[in-house]
Amino acid sequence: MRLSTRISTFCAHAVLLMSGVAVTAHAAPERTCSVASPAHRVALVELYTSEGCDSCPPADNWLSRMNRERRSDIFVPLALHVDYWDNAQWRDRFAQPAFTARQKYLSSTGGGNIVYTPAVFVGGRELRGWSNATSFDERVQQLDAQPASADIRIGAQTSASGTVAFDARIDARTPLPADAYAYVAVYEDGLHSDVKGGENAGATLHHDRVTRKWIGPVPIVDGHAQITGTYAASGMEQGVVAFVERASTGEVLQAADLPRCGEAGDAGSGGAQPVR
Template sequence: MRRRTKFLALAAPLLIAFGLGRAEGADEPDGSKRMVLVELYTSQGCDMCPTAEKILGALGEKNERIVPIAFHVDYFNDPWKDVFSDPLYSQRQATYNELYKKPKNAEYGLYYTPMLMIDGEQSVNGRDPTGAEAAIRKALAKKPGVGLDVALDVKPDGLTGMAAITVSSRSTRVEKTPLLVCAVLREDGVTTNVPSGENAGKSLVARYPARLTKYEFIELDGKSPATQRFPLIIEPSWKREKLRLAVFVQDKKTGVVHQAADFPWRSTGSR
């Protein structure tokens, strides 16, 4: 288990911020079902993280009602710089650490790798599949706090697209409070040869790593839905058949995720 030795100072809180069986090539989710967000905080510079990435991959493959994302932090980028790392993901994890003042892990808090966060509420060690599945089952039992309609329009070139995300209230607790609407593109199964650091000499396979993240805050008045649009541009080197778009809505104040969705990188109707 690794943690950062020097804490990241945040000017303001930032939250951008997983019934089992994912079929191969699973298509758009049923919007009436509860979906569960599973975040893995990981790093190619951490020797315990490859095991956690395999666990995240296994969870995503067998459970069609989870939305898995691997957020690669940047605080272990010495000597090897993680190719998926972004300071935004370190900030997101640090915000969880601030939000939950008394985490179960007294030594590391919620700022270590590998760490799983289930629906923004329950943290689990990334190498604990039993604990992760228990937290997922608990989250699946809850009703979604919002309705999600997502229309993804991918242009013929395959490199650009637009995600239109319409959020509607299903509970008074989501109204008149800041809600984070987040869209994350992930490319599954990317292999990286790591020449230095704790994983020196290894060929690492990344499961569901975040490639591109867009977010905005909205408020619902309880009367009408709100729509947020995100333009998306991918790199030509990314394998489009391995790209999926994760969408989730999260309470900025509490960290609770109210609903999530997962789509392949291709045009789809509103769901």
């Protein structure tokens, strides 16, 4: 499906809240975990997908496989479900209008005027050959070979009630473009849907790295930005991604991933370190 233009802006010096994320103070955490981005650039991989699209399940499975096999200091995957496939037959429960707007924005910064699913963007640029392992690896390695222009540190605190408080800090390593902004996404793994209508009727779909909450764009002032928020533990594998993006080009300058903050040794492939 092909539809066609640009994501909304924000209030300066304020965190833009979407999908129910709350910015607040937190007390008495039970566990604390953190992760820091490396000295090289990490590629953000964005899959635009929909449960209403019959060509999307193979792409969803591809993202899940890549997530299992990856190193988090090489690339960070996210699945963003768009809403332009939603209709009376089936509505994707993970879809958000903001993700449709983001896909249009990234497409327009790359000179495109249409959007479709499945589509993959690496570092803010569309990669049409994403299903070709050589093409994907070359794009990721090209980005990883570049020095990082920003440091990202994400911390998370899990309370006895199961609420997770997170804090993402962005600090410039070199002068950032004036139009560089920070974002945070909260994702879930291990999700399933029994589709009752539409192109995937009768199928059970499996999803990982599904973006459920979104914050941004947040201004980076004098080389620094901080984003805090909370989410309720759902029983699914959850985590937080933070990244820095240049608004005029859509280029993602750095990314970091903090997976679920659980027991020691249970931090997942993202390399989160429990702090006692």
